Amino acid sequence: MNKKQKKMLVRILAAVALLVLLTVLPVPEGPVQLLLYLLPYLVIGYDILLKAWKGICNRQVFDENFLMAVATVGAMILGDYKEGTAVMLFYQIGELFQSYAVGRSRRNISQLMDIRPDYANIEGENGLERVDPDEVEVGTVIVVQPGEKVPIDGVVMEGKAALNTSALTGESLPRDVKPGDDIISGCINMNGVLKIRTTREFGESTVSKILDLVENSSSKKSQSERFISRFAHYYTPAVCYSALALAVLPPLVMLLLGRAPQWGQWVYRALTFLVISCPCALVISIPLSFFAGIGGASHAGVLVKGSNYLETLAQTRYVVFDKTGTLTRGVFEVVGVHHNQVEEEKLLEYAALAESFSSHPISRSLKEAYGKPLDENRVTDVEEISGNGVTAKVDGVSVAVGNEKLMRRLDVEAIPCHHVGTIVHVAIGGSYAGHVLISDVAKPTSAQAIRELRKAGIRKTVMLTGDTERVARQVAQELGVDEVHSELLPADKVDRIEALLDRKGPKERLAFVGDGINDAPVLSRADIGIAMGALGSDAAIEAADVVLMDDDPMKIVTAIRIARKCMRIVYENIYFAIGIKLVCLALGALGVANMWVAIFADVGVMVLAVLNAIRALIVKKL
Amino acid sequence: MKKTYKIDVDCANCANKMEEAAKKTAGVADATVNFMALKMIVEFEDGQDPKAVMQEVLKNCKKVEDDCEIFL
Numbered sequence: 001m002n003k004k005q006k007k008m009l010v011r012i013l014a015a016v017a018l019l020v021l022l023t024v025l026p027v028p029e030g031p032v033q034l035l036l037y038l039l040p041y042l043v044i045g046y047d048i049l050l051k052a053w054k055g056i057c058n059r060q061v062f063d064e065n066f067l068m069a070v071a072t073v074g075a076m077i078l079g080d081y082k083e084g085t086a087v088m089l090f091y092q093i094g095e096l097f098q099s100y101a102v103g104r105s106r107r108n109i110s111q112l113m114d115i116r117p118d119y120a121n122i123e124g125e126n127g128l129e130r131v132d133p134d135e136v137e138v139g140t141v142i143v144v145q146p147g148e149k150v151p152i153d154g155v156v157m158e159g160k161a162a163l164n165t166s167a168l169t170g171e172s173l174p175r176d177v178k179p180g181d182d183i184i185s186g187c188i189n190m191n192g193v194l195k196i197r198t199t200r201e202f203g204e205s206t207v208s209k210i211l212d213l214v215e216n217s218s219s220k221k222s223q224s225e226r227f228i229s230r231f232a233h234y235y236t237p238a239v240c241y242s243a244l245a246l247a248v249l250p251p252l253v254m255l256l257l258g259r260a261p262q263w264g265q266w267v268y269r270a271l272t273f274l275v276i277s278c279p280c281a282l283v284i285s286i287p288l289s290f291f292a293g294i295g296g297a298s299h300a301g302v303l304v305k306g307s308n309y310l311e312t313l314a315q316t317r318y319v320v321f322d323k324t325g326t327l328t329r330g331v332f333e334v335v336g337v338h339h340n341q342v343e344e345e346k347l348l349e350y351a352a353l354a355e356s357f358s359s360h361p362i363s364r365s366l367k368e369a370y371g372k373p374l375d376e377n378r379v380t381d382v383e384e385i386s387g388n389g390v391t392a393k394v395d396g397v398s399v400a401v402g403n404e405k406l407m408r409r410l411d412v413e414a415i416p417c418h419h420v421g422t423i424v425h426v427a428i429g430g431s432y433a434g435h436v437l438i439s440d441v442a443k444p445t446s447a448q449a450i451r452e453l454r455k456a457g458i459r460k461t462v463m464l465t466g467d468t469e470r471v472a473r474q475v476a477q478e479l480g481v482d483e484v485h486s487e488l489l490p491a492d493k494v495d496r497i498e499a500l501l502d503r504k505g506p507k508e509r510l511a512f513v514g515d516g517i518n519d520a521p522v523l524s525r526a527d528i529g530i531a532m533g534a535l536g537s538d539a540a541i542e543a544a545d546v547v548l549m550d551d552d553p554m555k556i557v558t559a560i561r562i563a564r565k566c567m568r569i570v571y572e573n574i575y576f577a578i579g580i581k582l583v584c585l586a587l588g589a590l591g592v593a594n595m596w597v598a599i600f601a602d603v604g605v606m607v608l609a610v611l612n613a614i615r616a617l618i619v620k621k622l
Numbered sequence: 623m624k625k626t627y628k629i630d631v632d633c634a635n636c637a638n639k640m641e642e643a644a645k646k647t648a649g650v651a652d653a654t655v656n657f658m659a660l661k662m663i664v665e666f667e668d669g670q671d672p673k674a675v676m677q678e679v680l681k682n683c684k685k686v687e688d689d690c691e692i693f694l
Contacts, residue, residue: 099632
């Protein structure tokens with residue numbers, strides 16, 4: 001509890017004590033009683049009265065303070081001292097509770113996002129020196145010890161360690177790094193000592209970018225929030241005038257009919273009406289739900305740039321994917337060795353050696369598949385034949401690695417492959433040795449993500465790609481994507497999105513998921529643009545509405561579920577609060593509900609709505 | 623020019639009120655209040671003195687929500 005809250009707690013306790021005393025002690029009727037009750041009343045309510053008065057002075061008349069002031073002052077004038085004081089007391093208890101709950105959830109969220117490093121270690125003359133990360137220049141070697149945060153992006157020079165990236169990605173599995181690996185700021189070093197050469201300034205590092213995004217997340221209002229502001233705008237004055245009418249009209253009618261007007265009874269009912277009508281539950285809980293929803297999402301590694309996007313995400317029925325880098329890993333891997341006349345490993349070794357001087361992606365994947373260090377001294381007479389491949393001598397034996405054209409050129413009969421991908425034929429010593437199949441592979445969770453999306457009520461999944469039709473078809477089939485469009489240029493992708501946008505229903509939304517590279521126009525054209533693998537890609541952070549911190553497609557499902565849960569809570573609160581209020585208002589007008597019911601209709605509903613709103617923070621089991 | 627200020631406010635709705643008030647202040651091109659981070663980001667119109675404008679922003683915010691603070 002902060003100072004303000006503690007002070008309020010003292011005031012509440014004092015007022016309760018005074019009220020109890022006044023109830024127990026014999027108090028004489030009349031002005032003395034009023035004076036005595038004014039004591040707890042003012043202790044608990046002086047600031048509300050002051051605020052209401054200031055509101056009137058500033059022409060901000062119809063707010064909760066005004067409602068409370070009128071209702072309680074009215075009750076005091078009518079002689080219902082105890083009720084007047086109690087209304088104020090419970091209202092303040094509700095406010096205190098709400099402020100406490102908000103403080104707690106804010107702390108929760110900022111703990112989740114507590115990735116800002118306070119210092120960087122530089123090796124100085126007297127051992128390690130702590131410096132401000134802002135002052136570290138690019139290319140400096142910094143040291144990160146176990147338990148410390150990596151302050152700046154860089155490359156590992158020395159040391160091995162497991163990194164905890166959960167603050168960034170929501171992923172609890174540690175990530176291992178070794179010398180030569182890129183390392184991003186914001187991760188926590190769990191065990192080893194790392195020496196890192198920085199590749200960026202602190203301000204340009206991942207951690208600064210993310211903090212910037214979270215703190216500046218444009219507070220674009222969702223429709224529900226706008227609805228509530230509009231609602232409150234008309235509602236409060238409407239209620240005030242109805243209360244006035246309730247106080248004045250029935251007695252006047254009674255007078256006209258020649259009966260006793262019963263002013264006191266009708267004014268009491270009007271005051272009850274005012275207390276019930278306080279819209280706090282709504283105006284507080286709706287923004288709070290979104291606040292908690294966005295906070296919970298960032299904990300799961302899903303950054304949402306505004307509450308309107310949370311709303312759109314919840315209404316998403318169509319999900320369009322980019323293929324490369326989104327559903328597939330975007331890196332080429334050896335997926336098979338076929339028709340090999342020699343051992344698989346031997347074939348890969350020869351192929352990798354022959355290609356060892358090339359920087360072509362194919363040679364990289366061959367080297368990776370072989371997986372052992374290569375002794376380049378074994379390779380001589382390397383000749384690259386553009387568009388065909390490479391010939392070289394490995395251990396004195398001639399090796400040819402390349403496509404079918406190369407084989408034909410060397411008069412080696414190649415066995416064609418029926419698989420989809422890039423085929424690398426290998427000939428050793430002038431005779432065919434087999435071929436290696438290299439292709440982009442689907443991410444391990446892509447198929448599951450598509451299935452889960454369908455389960456979550458997504459009507460259609462579409463894949464767009466610039467790749468050839470054959471490859472696109474195969475990936476689509478493997479993953480279970482409904483529709484696929486291939487051989488598209490970036491501009492064609494926008495056309496496809498527009499065609500899909502035309503086809504969908506009025507309440508359905510279309511999301512586009514891309515890795516942020518070349519996707520900016522499509523990301524902005526879709527109803528909602530989701531960029532994944534944001535770690536390291538600034539373009540994605542800029543262009544998208546929702547940013548997934550890592551590149552796991554399952555996070556799309558998580559994001560949609562979080563959004564749905566948040567919106568469900570928002571609607572629950574809207575219907576619950578308005579529903580209870582309307583029932584109680586009717587009861588109040590009819591005189592069935594008294595001031596005590598009114599207090600509970602107001603404070604009770606607010607407390608329940610706030611508790612419900614906080615639920616949006618919990619995203620663990622989605 | 624954009625500047626970020628730390629603020630103190632109790633409820634999400636009050637934060638919205640502050641945002642509205644700040645937006646309506648002369649010299650402010652746009653303003654957003656982030657209730658989660660308790661920050662106000664103000665974009666000033668060209669040629670305006672942020673200090674003078676922020677005094678006005680604070681005054682207007684106090685009008686709609688007495689119980690708020692902007693740390694200038």
